[in-house]
Amino acid sequence: MTKINTVTLTTAQAIIRWLANQYIEIDGAEMRLCGGGFGIFGHGNVTCLGEALNNVHAELPLYRGQNEQSMGFAAAGYAKQWLRQRFMFCTASAGPGTANLLTAAGLAHANRLPMLMLCGDTFITRLPDPVLQQMENYNDPTFGVNDAFKPVSRYWDRICHPAQVIQSLPAAIATMLDPADCGPAFIGLPQDVQGWTYDYPEKFFDKKVHRIRRQTPDSSEIRDAIEILRSAKRPMIIAGGGVQYSRAVDELTTFAHTHQIPVVETIAGRANMIATDPLNIGPIGVTGSNSANEIAQQADVILAVGTRLQDFTTGSWTAFDQDAQIIAINAARHDAGKHMSLPVVGDAKLSLQELSRSLSYSAPDGWVELAQQERSKWDAYVADNVSIGNRPNSYAQAIGVVNDLCDPRDRVVAAAGGLPAEVTANWRTLDIGTVDVEFGFSCMGYEIAGAWGARIAQTEQEPDKDTVTFCGDGSYMMLNSDIYSSVLSDKKLIVLVLDNGGFAVINKLQNNTGNDSFNNLLADCPTIPNAFGVDFVAHATSMGANAEKVSNPTELGDAFSRAKASDKTYVIVMDVDPYEGWTGEGHAWWEVGTPHITDNENVRQAHVDWESSRHKQRRGV
Secondary structure, eight states, X not given: OXXXXXXXXXXXXXXXXXXXXXXXXXXXXXXXXXXXXXXXXXXXXXXXXXXXXXXXXXXXXXXXXXXXXXXXXXXXXXXXXXXXXXXXEEEEOTTXXXXXXXXXXXXXXXXTOOEEEEEEEOOSSOTTOSOTTOOOOTTOTTOOGGGGGGGGOSEEEEOOSGGGHHHHHHHHHHHHXXXXXXXXXXXXXXXXXXXXXXXXXXXXXXXXXXXXXXXXXXXXXXXXXXXXXXXXXXXXXXXXXXHHHTTOHHHHHHHHHHHTOOEEEOSTTTTXXXXXXXXXXXXXXXXXXXXXXXXXXXXXXXXXXXXXXXXXXXXXXXXXXXXXXXXXXXXXXXXXXXXXXXXXXXXXXXXXXXXXXXXXXXXXXXXXXXXXXXXXHHHHHHHHHHOOOSSOOOHHHHHHHHHHHSOTTOEEEEOSTTHHHHHHXXXXXXXXXOEEEOOSSXXXXXXXXXXXXXXXXXXXXXXTSOEEEEEEHHHHHHSOTXXXXXXXXXXXXXXXXXXXXXXXXXXXXXXXXXXXXXXXXXXXXTTOSSOXXXXXXXXXXXXXXXXXXXXXXXXXXXHHHHHHHOSSOEEEEEEOOXXXXXXXXXXXXXXXXXXXXXXXXXXXXXXXXXXXXXXXXXXXX
């Protein structure tokens, strides 16, 4: 019998050594699968995992975050920039350090993004129990804070013996690289087990080159899809984020032009096509465009590619005709079968190629012309909406200024509040894959942290381009510390802080449903007797950034040019009106819970008005 060569390592050392030897092939080149990590050390991860990481900081650089939640957001931004082909890990101490990652895990799960969490846990022996920061469950001693990650992780494990990593680590990686099951992986590391040793087979640490699987679609599903497409009189393509993750942008464009089918984009699918493509009819849904929503209402066949058909895309399932047939191409079976869709379970690139190969079809000229006319009208509306005139400062104006001045390959980031809607509606895509509007979880605080992670990835790809993030004052106040992180790590950001005095977009929803302004804008909070604005310039400057405040969009343009020329993070602040200047067109119905009974006549009437559109809602599964 051949003797197995072994090496004695701690659990922590084995994990890090194994990670450092995982590679991926991207466009014919090999690079490390894990780009490094984000870490805040505490008693649950510093003594063992910290010791192991210190020995490989050149191979797996560890970025010191300021908050565990923002570290997770940064890891998500990194994974998005790399189109899910590479990931970062996050390490946090036991207790509150790990608990702070929970929201970030939810964001990565909702957006189907790879992120590895290596988190401290209590002692497996339980000899010192209860320990500092331990949550005691009286009836189940195995149940703790780390179990809260099970609903928001695609893969979850707790390492109770050093040998378990031989099985657990490959399983975690396989999950994160699976197009159908991609998402965050959580590995709990009890503090004693991290330091325990085991004689690991040396072969376990051999260099491994990964390739992301492309699932071939079933031939019968392709045949069924072709039959439906051939009968279409008013076909439409919905292009989602999965188009980019599949690297199928060229196939999407070729398919659309070959068969002359109009394309609309989801929020995650923004920048699948450039704005000037004649078949790009605009963004669809609640925060979409009149052009996309108009043809969606009339389409009889809808080819949904790489989208999970979230309610902002579907207008809570009122955006489409009741009788429209949906064909859903998706690597995930769960997404491909939604709302009685005809599923094509497979990779977007391969599926579009296979469909086009056997499809002899072109949409009627009149349908394409109608779609393009609608897009021309929408372009005219956007041009007026972003124009600088005799009206209050608005999000749209700021977006227009940046759009005109940025490099086509600059990356644009937005996440929560009113800016995702405003960027989605008003941004004219200059180049493919340059827009990240995080609306899967719509998570406040992602704007700066996610941009930092994206910038780390961007410097590995296109270091001469910029990452530009649009951030409201509410999100800035919630999570701004990665301005400091970006300066410390020499990862320049351009941060646009658009200050409307509170949570103005939720105030707008509050007003639109008949309610009075309450507890959203600072001026409308009964518990705030003397509201005042934050000096964001002074605050950003104190964290080492360059910063200035401008009075209007014209000054914003000059400041943006200075920001482009800066060698470090640059923050530009501009006040915007909380009531005027919102993009008033391009919306679809969105289901929100309104009171069925109330003493407020305005609320009662708003409920009646809201419910009057429910009859358009498709009934499906």
